[in-house]
Each structure stands twice: as structure tokens, then as C-alpha cells.
Amino acid sequence: MRVEDGFQPIPFSEENAYTEDPVLPSLLKRVLPASVFQEVNSDLARLGLDVVTTIRALSDSAKCFPPTLVQYDQWGRRVDDLQTSEGWRELKALSQREGLPAIFYERKYKEHSRVYGFSKMLLMVGDSNEIFCPMSMSDGTARVIELFGTEEMKKDVFPRLISRDPKVAFTSGQWMTERPGGSDVSLTETTATSSGKSSKYGPQYTLNGFKWFSSATDSEVSVALARTGSLQEGSRGLSLFLVPLRLPLIRALTDPVPSPISNNILVHRLKNKIGTHILPTAELSIDGAEAYLVGELGKGVKSITPVLNITRLWSAVGSAGYLRKCLAIATSYAKQRSIRSGTVLLKDAPAHVEQLASVNVLYRALAHLAFGVVGLLGKVECKCATEDELRRLRMLTxxxxxxxxxxxxxGMEEAMxxxxGxxxxxxxxxxxxxxxxLVEKIWEGTVVVLALDLTRFAQDPASIKAFVSWANSIIGSCPFALQQKLSPTLAIVKKAIEELPSCFSxxxxxxxxxxxLMLVGAIASSVYLLEHTIWAYNTSEPTKDLDIEVFQRWVREGGVEADIQTVIRAKTDSGERVNLNSALVFGGRGKSKL
Structure with missing residues (x-):
């Protein structure tokens, strides 16, 4: 039989990524003022159609051409020519034209600008080939310059980082990771020596070192940590610098592009990664690069913190966005694929729909969590956040x-x-x-690294109090009739909240x-879902019954009770489990009381 003969599967087709999304339109209707929602809703509907047509087609073509590095020309001269595909460059340009990260700094919608911009990112990220890695770091660098940069940085570099015009726009890298430490920057080897000069951008330094993991290597600038104090000072001896990848940094569009090694930055090699193949990630040798101090000397970790906080939220929304795409594919497929001799569609098979429903509930929980924190960031940046909201942002990031x-x-694996087959x-x-x-589980901190970060902050009683007070206030705002309906589910959430403060004592x-950390995530996602449920109930939204069901399923079936038990076990462990863990992993008999 020829392939053209016999049964022909019907290809599934996705519809508008925004209007068919089970979360975003309703979430935005709740959190945005009516006038803002009306304006951005039409733009997101336009983008939602572009995602499944032009953007996806561009992404599919771009993936075929990963970056390559030509280190030497035919005469043996070092050139470090990093070659990226036209598709990669167009994806970057498309993001900039869509207003990422411009929307965040134009602040047309004030504190709601973050929610609007990240809505675009959520829709696009699954078809972006990780273009939002450099966009996120450009966003973070723009924020650092806005907060700590010199007037000339704000005049020359900042407008380019947030430009919608790809011809003049800059992207930025972020260089922290080195061989001795990974996420631990206290052993940073890169040094910064004052050149004794004061450039137009501030105090000028010379950087020497090796950055082991540098994404967005094709960017125009980067922020980098380098040691201005002694090694014994650890992270307290670090300062933050703005590093041009080529010199001169600012030039006319008609000027020739400077050599990639014009600022003494050499690409040692490109990384061979499990994923993000089209993203040019490299090991860099820095051999006397010109750089400019950002913020205070010796306050590098504090100065770069806005970059970390912003990129972590890009990562959170990105994880939800990848899940969105996978769920959309699986949902579309269920509407086309038939079973039982072609008599039943998958969408009418209860066991199959049950599987999709669990992924759908997960996506809703993660999206509400991510955008709840994004909303806090918008408030903080526009200086309209309360002190408790500031603490909650720091805790939940x-x-x-x-x-x-x-x-x-x-959830993505379940959708697959x-x-x-x-x-x-x-x-x-x-x-x-x-x-x-998968890179989101590692980039900008693994779960354990971020858990330790949370622990440091949450040990301040004011921080945990701000979070618990917020959670209880949302529960307390639940109308009596709805509270009665949700009583068993609310009891689980309350139990989780009760267990939390002693975790950090x-x-x-x-x-x-x-x-x-997992318990805080479970509580926060549950409370944000509850907040949405209360809104839908009070406003008699058509989805109110479904929103009630989502909240109940997430709390009862999403693992909240298991998170409570895991925390209780960790609290009560006398050290026996620590000892047995070591024996399990590294060998030995262990010392059990059994």
C-alpha cells in the first residue's frame, strides 16, 4: 500500500492562542481596569492569531540553524565571528516590535504594564526558541540602569535596551556564573582594576577573568560581576559593571560594525546544551575588557539583584507559557483524533479528558501564581505598593x-x-x-538554591507575617455562602498556612x-485561585462554577496535603533521615532506630 492510500489522520489545528486560552482572558478581566482591559484585549487577540501562524512558522524555520562560532580566519587571526540565523534575529526583532521589554518602561498602563507585557510573553514563549532569555536580561539591565546607572548610561544605553526599533535596540547579557561557584558568586575569580580614567559613563575599569556560562552572547552589552575586593571578602568584594561587547559602544547606523574582539572579549566555545539550541550560550575569556561601574563599589550583589528578580519572573511566566502551548496542542488533538473504529473523538472519551483536565487545572494554578507576582512587581516599580506587598514580592519571586x-x-509530559505516539x-x-x-529548573537558581534564598528572607517575622496576613485576608473575604460550599477545601489551605511560620523559626x-518553598507555592497558588473564584462568584461570571471547581481540585488533588505532610516530616526529623539519606546516596549502613 502506498502512503497516500488507506486511513489518513486528520492534522489538528490550533485556534487563537489568546481567545482560546482557559486562563488569560478571564484573569486579565479581573486584574486590569475595564478601560485597560478593553484596549489590551484586542491587541492580545491579534497576537494570539499571530502566534499560531506567522510566529510559529518563523520559529520552526529558525530552529534549523543553531549558532556557529568561527574563531579564526584563514590567516590564523582571531576573529570570534558568532553567526546566528536570520530566523533568530527576526524573532528578536519581532519581540522588540511587540514591545518587550519596552511596555514595562513606557508604563502606559502604569502598574498594570507588567501584566500586559507578560501576557504577550506567555502567549509567545512556546514558539520563541528561547528568545526571551536575552529579552529578560535586557529588561533586568534596563531596570538596573534606571535605578543605579549614571546619567550618560540613562541617556545612551537605557533607551536602546527598551527600544521598539530593532535597528537601534540593544539586548543585554548577564555574566555571573563562573567555574568555582555556579549560583554561588562568593568565589568569583574575574577581577576589575581601575583604569584611573573616568569615561562618559562613569568610573572606568579593566576586567579580566573567565565567565563559564554566558547566554545572549550576541548582545551589545552585558552586566557582569567582578571582584574589586579580596577573595576573602567573598561576595562582599564584588562590584557590578556594564560591559560593551564591542567598542565603540555607540555608533551611527551607517558605521561599520566593530570587530567582535574589539573589547578584548574572546569566545572560548559555545555550550552544547540539552535544549535552547538556538540560543548562543558561551564560555568567555575576558582579557582586559573596558567596563563601567554601576552602583556602589563593593555592592555588586545588591546592584544586580533587580536583574535576578526580573529574570526569575520571566522564568516563572515562561514555564507556564511552555505548559500553555503543550496543553493547547493536546486539547486541539483531542478534537480531531477518533478512536473505537472512528466512532468516538478523544474529546468524548472520559478517561482521556480526565487526563487533560488535570493538566488544565495545573496550568490555571501556575498562571495565576505567576501573574499574581507579576502584578506585585508592577506595583513596586510604580511606587504604589504597600510595605507588605513589597515583602510579598520579595518572598514570592x-x-x-x-x-x-x-x-x-x-504537566508538559502529560500533555505529550x-x-x-x-x-x-x-x-x-x-x-x-x-x-x-527544563532550563527553567536550573537557570537563575535551582529549587534548592531558591529555597535557601526564601529561607533567608522568611526568617524575618515581618515577612512571613505579611504573607500569612494576605492569605488569611483573601480567605476572610469569601462570601458566607461560598465559604460554606468550600469549607472542607478551605480547611486544607488553613492547615497549610498554620504550618508555615514554624518552618522558618x-x-x-x-x-x-x-x-x-513548595508549601509556600502551594498556598500562594491556591489563594490566587481563590481570589479569582471569589471575584467570579461576586460578579456572576459565566465561569464561576468552573472556577469553584478548579480551586477545589487544585487544593484537593494538586498535592497541597502532601506538601503539608512533607513539611511536618522535615520539621520533626531528629537527624535520622539526614543520616539515612547519606547512606542511601553514598553508601553505608546508616543508623536507623528501626
């Missing part, structure tokens, strides 16, 4: 990043399996989405940080 990355990857085919996009999304149990 590492949580949203870690929790979304941890949960989304499982919903297509059976067809899901395992590279053409449908599952493979690239899952590989690219001294002496801190050694196994508590990770379970505590």
Missing part, C-alpha cells in the same frame, strides 16, 4: 520561579502523552518545548527549605 518550573515540566514526534513541538523548559531544620 523565588517561589514562583522554582514552583512553576518544577510543576510545569510534569495525551497524543500517544504522535506526541513523541519532533515535528509537533513538544520535544523542543520540554527541552527548552530557629533552629532551622536542615531538610526544611525545599519542602517549605
Amino acid at each position: 523565588p517561589v514562583a520561579k522554582a514552583y512553576a518550573a518544577e510543576k510545569a515540566s510534569v 502523552c495525551a497524543l500517544g 504522535a506526541g513523541y514526534m519532533e515535528e509537533n513541538g513538544f520535544g523542543r518545548s520540554i527541552r527548552d523548559a 530557629q533552629p532551622l531544620k536542615p531538610l526544611i527549605p525545599r519542602p517549605a
Whole structure:
């Protein structure tokens, strides 16, 4: 039989990524003022159609041409010519034309600008080939310059980082990771020596060192940590610098592009990664690069913190966005694929729909968590946040990043399996989405690293009090009739909240940080879902009954009770589990009381 003969599967087709999304339109209707929602709603509907047509087609073509590095020309001269595809460059330009990250700094919609801009990112990220890695760092660098930069940085560099015009726009890298430390920057080897000169951008330094993991190597600038104090000072001896990748930094559009090594930055090699293949990630030798101090000397970690916080939220929304795409594919497939001799569509098979429903509930929980924290960032940047909201943003930023990355990857695999063997085919996009999304579990901090970050902050009683007060206030705002209906589910959330403060009390149990982070994520996502449910109930939204069901399923079936038990076990462990863990992993008999 020829392939053209016999049964022909009907290809599924996705509809508008925004208007068919189970979360975003309703979420935005709740959190945005009516006038703002009306304006951005039409723009997002336009983008939602572009995502499944032109953007996806561009992404599919771009993936075929990963970056390459030509280190030497035919005469043996070092050139470090980093070659990226036209598709990669067009994806970058498309993002800039869409207003990422411009929307955040134009602040047309004031504190709601962050929610609007990240809505675009959520829709696009699954078909972006990780272009939002440099966009996120450009966003973070823009914020650092806005807060700490010199007037000339604000005049020359800042407008380019937030430009909608790809011809003049800059992107930025962020260079922290070195061989001795990974996420731990206290052993940073790169040094910064004052040149004794004062450039137009401020105090000029010379950088020497090796950055082991530098994404966005094709950017125009980067922010980098370098040591201005002694090694014994650890992270307290670090300062932050703005580094041009080529000199001169500012030039006319008609001027020739300077040599890639004009600022003494050499590309040692490109990284061979599991995913994000089209993203040029490299190891860099810095051999006397010109750089400019940003912020105070010796305050590098504090100065770069806005970059980390912003990129972590890009990561959180990115995880939810990758899950969105996978769920959309699986849902569309269920509307086309028939079973039982072609008599029943998958969408009418209860067991199959049950599987999709669990992924749908997960996506809703992660999206509400991520955008809840994004909304806090918008308030803080526009100086309209309360002190408690500021504390909650600081507490939930590492949580949203870690929790979304941890949960989304499982949901993506479930969505892939919903297509059976067809899901395992590279053409449908599952493979690239899952590989690219896995980096979110590592980039800008693993779950354990972020759990330790949360623990440091949450040990301040004012911080945990701000979070608990917020959670209880949302529960308290639940109308009596709805509260009666949700009583068993609310009891679980209240139990989780009760367990939380003692997680961070001294002496801190050694196994508590990770379970505590997961519990905070479970509580926060549940409370944000509850907040949405209360709104839908009070305004008699058509989806109110479904929103009630989503909240109840997430709390009862999403693992909240298991998170409570894991925290209790970590609190009560006498050290026996620590000892047995070591024996399990590294060998030995262990010392059990059994």
C-alpha cells in the first residue's frame, strides 16, 4: 500500500492562542481596569492569531540553524565571528516590535504594564526558541540602569535596551556564573582594576577573568560581576559593571560594525546544551575588557539583584507559557483524533479528558501564581505598593520561579502523552518545548538554591507575617455562602498556612527549605485561585462554577496535603533521615532506630 492510500489522520489545528486560552482572558478581566482591559484585549487577540501562524512558522524555520562560532580566519587571526540565523534575529526583532521589554518602561498602563507585557510573553514563549532569555536580561539591565546607572548610561544605553526599533535596540547579557561557584558568586575569580580614567559613563575599569556560562552572547552589552575586593571578602568584594561587547559602544547606523574582539572579549566555545539550541550560550575569556561601574563599589550583589528578580519572573511566566502551548496542542488533538473504529473523538472519551483536565487545572494554578507576582512587581516599580506587598514580592519571586518550573515540566509530559505516539514526534513541538523548559529548573537558581534564598528572607517575622496576613485576608473575604460550599477545601489551605511560620523559626531544620518553598507555592497558588473564584462568584461570571471547581481540585488533588505532610516530616526529623539519606546516596549502613 502506498502512503497516500488507506486511513489518513486528520492534522489538528490550533485556534487563537489568546481567545482560546482557559486562563488569560478571564484573569486579565479581573486584574486590569475595564478601560485597560478593553484596549489590551484586542491587541492580545491579534497576537494570539499571530502566534499560531506567522510566529510559529518563523520559529520552526529558525530552529534549523543553531549558532556557529568561527574563531579564526584563514590567516590564523582571531576573529570570534558568532553567526546566528536570520530566523533568530527576526524573532528578536519581532519581540522588540511587540514591545518587550519596552511596555514595562513606557508604563502606559502604569502598574498594570507588567501584566500586559507578560501576557504577550506567555502567549509567545512556546514558539520563541528561547528568545526571551536575552529579552529578560535586557529588561533586568534596563531596570538596573534606571535605578543605579549614571546619567550618560540613562541617556545612551537605557533607551536602546527598551527600544521598539530593532535597528537601534540593544539586548543585554548577564555574566555571573563562573567555574568555582555556579549560583554561588562568593568565589568569583574575574577581577576589575581601575583604569584611573573616568569615561562618559562613569568610573572606568579593566576586567579580566573567565565567565563559564554566558547566554545572549550576541548582545551589545552585558552586566557582569567582578571582584574589586579580596577573595576573602567573598561576595562582599564584588562590584557590578556594564560591559560593551564591542567598542565603540555607540555608533551611527551607517558605521561599520566593530570587530567582535574589539573589547578584548574572546569566545572560548559555545555550550552544547540539552535544549535552547538556538540560543548562543558561551564560555568567555575576558582579557582586559573596558567596563563601567554601576552602583556602589563593593555592592555588586545588591546592584544586580533587580536583574535576578526580573529574570526569575520571566522564568516563572515562561514555564507556564511552555505548559500553555503543550496543553493547547493536546486539547486541539483531542478534537480531531477518533478512536473505537472512528466512532468516538478523544474529546468524548472520559478517561482521556480526565487526563487533560488535570493538566488544565495545573496550568490555571501556575498562571495565576505567576501573574499574581507579576502584578506585585508592577506595583513596586510604580511606587504604589504597600510595605507588605513589597515583602510579598520579595518572598514570592523565588517561589514562583522554582514552583512553576518544577510543576510545569510534569504537566508538559502529560500533555505529550495525551497524543500517544504522535506526541513523541519532533515535528509537533513538544520535544523542543520540554527541552527548552527544563532550563527553567536550573537557570537563575535551582529549587534548592531558591529555597535557601526564601529561607533567608522568611526568617524575618515581618515577612512571613505579611504573607500569612494576605492569605488569611483573601480567605476572610469569601462570601458566607461560598465559604460554606468550600469549607472542607478551605480547611486544607488553613492547615497549610498554620504550618508555615514554624518552618522558618530557629533552629532551622536542615531538610526544611525545599519542602517549605513548595508549601509556600502551594498556598500562594491556591489563594490566587481563590481570589479569582471569589471575584467570579461576586460578579456572576459565566465561569464561576468552573472556577469553584478548579480551586477545589487544585487544593484537593494538586498535592497541597502532601506538601503539608512533607513539611511536618522535615520539621520533626531528629537527624535520622539526614543520616539515612547519606547512606542511601553514598553508601553505608546508616543508623536507623528501626
